[in-house]
Amino acid sequence: MAHRAVSEIPYKRTRHGKLLVAAIDFGTTCTGYAYSLTQHYEEDPLNIRTKQSWKGSVDISIQAPTSILFDTNRKFHSFGFEAENKYKDFAAKQTHRQWFFFKHFKMMLHRNKNLTRDTELEASNQGLMKAIDVFSEAIRAVTDHLYSTITTECGHAVKRSEIRWVLTVPAIWSDSAKMFMREAAEKAGIEGDQLVLALEPEAASIYCKEQAIIKEAKDGGAILRHFNPGEKYMVLDLGGGTVDVTIHQVNTNGTLNEVYSASGGPWGGITVNEAFRNSIEVAVGKDIFLESRNQDQYGWIMLEKQFEDEKRKFYPGDSVSHRLHLPKYFTHKKYLDLAEQFKVKYGDALEVEDNFYLVIDPSMMEEYFDAAIYKIKYHIHSLLRKEKLGNISSIMLVGGFAESRVVQDKITKTFTTKSVFVPPEAGVSVLKGAMMFGHSPNIIAERISPWTYGVHTRAVFDKRRHDTNRIKKIGGKEYVENAFVKYLEIGESVLVGGSTLSHVFTVANRKVHRVFWKVYKSEKKNPVYCNEEGVHCLGTLEVELPKDKENWYWRLKLNMTCRGTELEAIVSDADTEELFKTLRFDFLKSEYGLESDFIQE
Template sequence: MASASTSELSDSFQNKSHLLVAAIDFGTTYSGYAFSAVSKKDDIRVYTDWGNVVAVPSAQKTPTVVLMRNEGNKCLAFGYDALHDYSELDEDEIDGYSIYQKFKMSLHTTKNIGRATYVPAKRGNATSAMGLFSYGLKYLAEHLIGTVGKETGESVTKDQIRWVITVPAIWSDAAKQFMRQAAFQAELIPTKDSDSLVIALEPEAASLYCRQLDINHLLCTGDSKMGVGTKYLVLDCGGGTLDVTVHHLKEGNKIAELYKATGADLGGSKVDENFIRLLEAILGDSVITSFQRSCASDFLSMMSLFEQKKRVVDPVKKQSLNIPLSSALGDLYNDMTGDRLKNAISPEWKDKGVAFKNGLLCIPHDMILGVFAPVVDKIVSHVRKLLQVEQVKAISHILVVGGFADSPYLQYELKREFGAIKKIIIPPDASSCVMKGATMFGHDPSSIISRNSRKTYGTDVYPMFDPTKHDAGKTKMYGDKLRAEGLFRTWIKQGEEVRMDKALTFSHVPVTPDQTNMSIGLYCSDHIDPRYCSDSNVEQLGNITVQLPGSGLDRKVEVKIMFGGTEITVEGRDCRPGGAKTRTTVNFLSD
């Protein structure tokens, strides 16, 4: 655990009105949490004992893996516990269980995200993404509450905690809402729209944490001091995604976003995929495919070991990668080929330096660099292109965070490419600074004073048809009036700076005396100035539903939409004298 005595933390809970801020970093490959008491917000604690199940010292995160019993679709274990329990299953039991890994990527790659979204298993049956996420969040939350109890001697309940869940900045509004729904289903919050949950953007969280670090403890190039006025790029290289934001450090230690968040499907898991392809090339596609299917526990253990090896592959130290191959793989290879695994290396691969020695597959240095190169090259290319954007040219620092930031190869290439023109900063705790910063964000969400809109947002309107302005093919009769159908009315343009405290306000009146609610379509586009909501470059995000209290045509409801936060939020108010807030919901999910 982090420093600060148990008694000091316990003192923070003597007054039960004090809340705890707890941040859950639910990652593609690994997950963890951090927390601090409101009265001692700078005393951020990170749980570091995840690895005691598998004798991994000081593990700040646990694998994002869920074990499920197929009968009844019952989730049984999470993290190292899931891997351990799965490895203990007898061969005749294993078909009754499924194991799920790296399922977070489904929220980035699925176009229409809904409560019924399904994800495939590493081995076993496809299952509900909502079930997996809610189980994982509940497991981590309950583990955290248990840790707080042990550390403080005080019991804390979920409703005394302000929860923070981290997500990539490039995630869709639907994906963010999905995580909120999962937190509600996991019983972290009492209602889906509860302000007891804050969604934090991962690169922003890292930025908040790193702005206050002692630069003498950073791996950096050049004079890396950051003060008011500093403009810098945050490169969050996680397990699943590359997530990039551009920030400006303002007075009062506040942060403004200079350019919209960008990124790609370029996390450390892409290196894993390349490694698997290399194994397939060396040992045979069918062998590795069968190994994943028939010996899933051994395969997952091998990939966990490779995850550790990724942190030592260095372009300067020309060392081969030696990885043990399990006896189960040897038995499988013998069953499939009639030969021993040590004879699997063909003369062609031997000529390239591949060898099998004492149960270890030895891969030469240049070949293992080839596993990393396609991913690292694309990350470098992404940064290079960003630095050509007008709003980004002026940055002086590149802050590199995330689990993949620990890769010496990635560090080397970033410094080689940009070290002469930008100051490269790599925190020593690059993989944990997101959850630490997310805890800070939970204490003060106003730390980020403005963001740049990633998309153009608006709604559909139906004005009177004007042949000089509107497309004659997109009209509709409403009563005896010919109206243009579904024009895109822009609220926020792509790239526009949106302050945290800015709200778009408009009013609506009922169409009929007995109307009880109204629905407002919410649309978005990657174009600056879309014309019609039916255009191919426009998609409907969802609907805003506002309750209309009372009856009659003389009613009016004021609607406020806030785009400057990490989530789009909506508020409605009855405009009649003494009118109160009216129930307002926004839905981005497809079901």
Template sequence: QAGLVSPECPEQLLIALEPEAASIYCRKLRLHQLIDLSCKPLAKGLAPEHPIDSSFRQAREQLRRSRHSRTFLVESGMGELWSEMQAGDRYIVADCGGGTVDLTVHQIEKPQGTLKELYKASGGPYGAVGVDLAFEQLLCHIFGADFISTFKAKRPAAWVDLTIAFEARKRAAAPARASALNISLPFSFIDFYRKHRGQNVETALKRSNVNFVKWSSQGMLRMSPEAMSELFQPTISQIIKHIDDLLQKPEVQGIKFLFLVGGFAESPMLQRAVQAAFGSACRVLVPQDVGLTILKGAVLFGLDPTIVRVRRSPLSYGVGVLNKFVEGKHPREKLLVKGGRSWCTDVFERFVTVDQSVALGEVVQRRYCPARPGQRRTIINIYCSASDDALYITDPGVRKCGTVSLELDELGQPSGARREIRATMQFGDTEIKVTAMDISTAKTVRASIDFLSN
């Protein structure tokens, strides 16, 4: 519908999972293109005064000069980091974006250099926007939630200006910072508050008794480093917990590297917290130009989509079918009598279960018969579930994610002849390819399902 590719050539569009793209790019980096947080000891719980030493400054400058070069896409060999990896080494990529944090776990396979996904991609709403929401809650506490709601509705442009001003200060926040952070309040905010409340913002700030936030005569909120740190803590704590929960799983033991990527990974606050939590267990690495990691990795994935050889299915996938009704096994409410035969309706027949390993190109086939003789069309509904024990398509959490409709041409066969439909699902790619074929006529229809959807 977006016109990215023509309907005749849908295979020209590839879908890449963001943390997977980051993983593909990170494995090609050289050591001078990485910041190794684990090499920097914490000083009294704070990051060192110079978070990037002279060698990293030189590397940054070198990377800046070659930023427009495309050599990172066409290098035949792996980077120096690759030389440190052995077959079986495992690493985590934490994609810390604006809205969510997504984690993926890969294992290196040598000598071909392909990747195997060890645990299904997981994530949560722990992105940088959580810090913005914490700032909005602080404003609500100081000036009143009703006023902030009214101001956002009546002065949307000024609200955007305020959020932009906070974004700039948020990026400047660092654990070792000692000076206050000034956030400009738009004049329309100050004026609107005076008209709405009948008092100035300085009075509201004093009455709120908010610690570490003062008013500046230049029309700014002066936030101490402690106040800014409090805004970060809820979001960062959730990210640390999410990574820690993943590390506790049996299939994710022996992690060697933890890559931080995505826009939020640029934050020194997040870097310091991850370093403190996991630096002793594995090497915590941040690529230079971390915000472009996913974009570059997506290009590499497009050049070689077979680089990830084994994935984990994020959901259970199957079809809805009619099975012969078995008394005592199937519930009575699922009984359907047609043509003198008893059927159990709404049966969820799984092709693959959640978190099951699926190799690239792996195919699962099933054979079905039309429900009644002379049927001119068969419709195969495809369902998915986050559970591995769903029995019926009406069970909680089961939803339809696709449909394949196959026209059945009339055959010159006896009316009682058995007719078979072969349903095929091909897994392991970023999309599931579904095929239904009429065995009698070889007529085939195809469909694709987003393998990455939840």
């Protein structure tokens, strides 16, 4: 199908009032973007523009490295290829120590369990910067580049305010990590009502569903077909940092139901690189290892680039050894008998030649992959053992790490009763699916709640549920403190567009104009108290009350759900049904010591 140039098509707004949808796949190792006008999407949902020319790259690249460089005053300098090339030059000249270079920093959002707006990141020079500043400047660099590409093709007919932005996040991320990315994007200049967060494996699932990618034998030959209504399939998004797993079932109208809540772990492609670095640390010792990385950053940059190239080329049954240049630091340390140290630890599997070369045997290269692949296979096995997941027909591998032939081979040979395949353009499945989600967010009809969610309140004592030793008398009535009021139960099916549960609360302090609930989550199905084991505070939901009704007796009705990719809430006057528009979730405070302002009716 020949596609018309954008300038030949009259502009038309989407159902959400925007002329264009732009998606950013902000990855651990690489970041890319895509965009399409409504006309393109309606004519052909797969007509998505992804080509982008990044400064510092000789090719029209799909994606740029997720690397960012700040100058000596912590001001943004460059992103992607340009940042890596500039920092490499600085390191070669030993002038890099005052510059702030960040790479693979996205994983911090998964690893940090106490994420706040003041959380800091350590740069390659061991200097610190606020993480929110690093992320926001990276997102700003990508959105600026994307908008420049759009205006080159569309002229200035598409303004930034006419764009619906979609930003991808791992499905296994915490609510605070998702909020962090939203705030970073808003700080980068994206208005909150223009931004949608898309779950990475869910986006890949949407994209794969639209393609005829299932090979099936028929009439002595093979045909490609789409998923059938009722069919269940698993998507593994194998990224640089994390592995996300989602399981969907196709409905008769083409929408998707989530069958099991998203799961996964930090087993992505950089796990292989970490295993490689660890093997060197084990051989030379921690002190020498850290000293070499600090004193010879250029050498390490080049070593890790060589390893990444060899890692991507490695295939099952490969019999050729991989020779890498060691950092000059090691060649200058004449007292280090590297060859002997590596020989003692690894024999012929990992050798040093003349203090200049590190030689990796194929068996050792395969071992570097094993830690990640073992965890991925174990996780798939644990899911398939669940009763309602045994009839999954297919397992799809998407994401950059899915392009590794080692990964493909080991998973295919392990799960022989399932159809395991890598769809076309596996590396950009998430990106293109995020585009489609931006145009049609209701394509996901049903999701599974990953947690039991509720709010903190003071509740009327109920002898069927509450302990008598928690009774507190107020005005002659018996209450219990720290009561958990449930809104969603872990594993519960949540219909997009369906009704939401509501509870009515009375404001305890009539003189305040800003009140809040503390929001909690748990793996338990029915927590009773917010301070019992296994219940964790997420943050707060704040509501601003009209200031012209100082002594009004407020009864508020709260509806809360997670029909989309983030928690959402509606608060109204329980008596008049008037909605309060000033609502704000906050999951990024350093502490939440205050008590909530409500009594549940």
